[in-house]
Amino acid sequence: MQTARDLAEAEGWAAVTTRRLAELIEFSQPVLYTHFAGKDAIIAVVAERGFAQLAEELARARAEWPEDPVRAAASAYIGFADASPAVYDGMFSRATGLRFATPDAPAPLREAFAELRITVAPYAGDTDPAILAEVLWSALHGLVTLTRDGRLSEGNHKARLAAIVGLIRPQI
Amino acid sequence: MQTARDLAEAEGWAAVTTRRLAELIEFSQPVLYTHFAGKDAIIAVVAERGFAQLAEELARARAEWPEDPVRAAASAYIGFADASPAVYDGMFSRATGLRFATPDAPAPLREAFAELRITVAPYAGDTDPAILAEVLWSALHGLVTLTRDGRLSEGNHKARLAAIVGLIRPQI
DNA sequence: TGAAATGCGCTAGCGGTGCTAGATTCGTGG
């Protein structure tokens, strides 16, 4: 699993084949299938740990920068995506099986989202904080994915981040 | 190409294999490689046509609903993504080769983005309209992808859309 | 008109993928 994460970060998920993974952990290929249902399950476990880490970093950001929690959360979110692009990819583009937004979703997922909801709550006004949190999440996720594929203008990253934060703030 | 698009919409891009595609168009598999550099090139062409269609629909929405252009654009964008999920997927998740945000990007791509920029320009205030357009685009794209994977709460789609539109509007 | 050249589509195959069936080895309990 750690090997899968490392290999994915080094060469992308496309390079994480069951044969290479088996070779790296010095076992034969079928052994993987006695511990995981398949390749998707391996990605899902890496992704779930990623959500736990993301929740942790969002909480730390909120604690360390209480006077500007939205900016802190946005920076932490994007920082995580930048630092662990493959894990982020697994969390949002590869792990199709993970349930979300339901009470039976894995705890790390619910915790990560709860952090965002708490952060934006003071700025929600008439809007449901959960809705605003989902909108902020969408904007950050879109920013990450579009930036990653080189689809946004270069050099304006900070301006975009400031614009997002600025859109949330005036709702006080 | 039209066959590729239809098959992708019906069963997803994973089902679009060169063998199935060749069988459907009643040619042998290698013929595809005399017209396209590879599977990615096929997706890219479908994606580029998708951008042209998106630009067209954004322009129509702006013309038909001039008193609320941001809502019109957002609705049109999400409507396109809903109506053609596989094409949208090809445009933003599969076609890695398409250049963006540069003068030499394909025309349909620049036109689609220009529509967004024109739409948000009146609401930009001190912000560069292009930056605000990129932020709106990010939010809409994030909304589409997160919704598609079932990662946002169910039944609140309209509320999220209203929240996004509401965030842009107060900048007048 | 006959022959050469050209271009198109074909069959067959390469190296790779996720995944699985069946044989085999090895530690452990009777």
Place this chain on the structure above:
DNA sequence: CCACGAATCTAGCACCGCTAGCGCATTTCA
């Protein structure tokens, strides 16, 4: 000391994207 059960292996299946090389029809030119 033997039998059992779990863990691991070798070998292979069906599929993937992609390509080399052949055969045939058409076109071109002497």
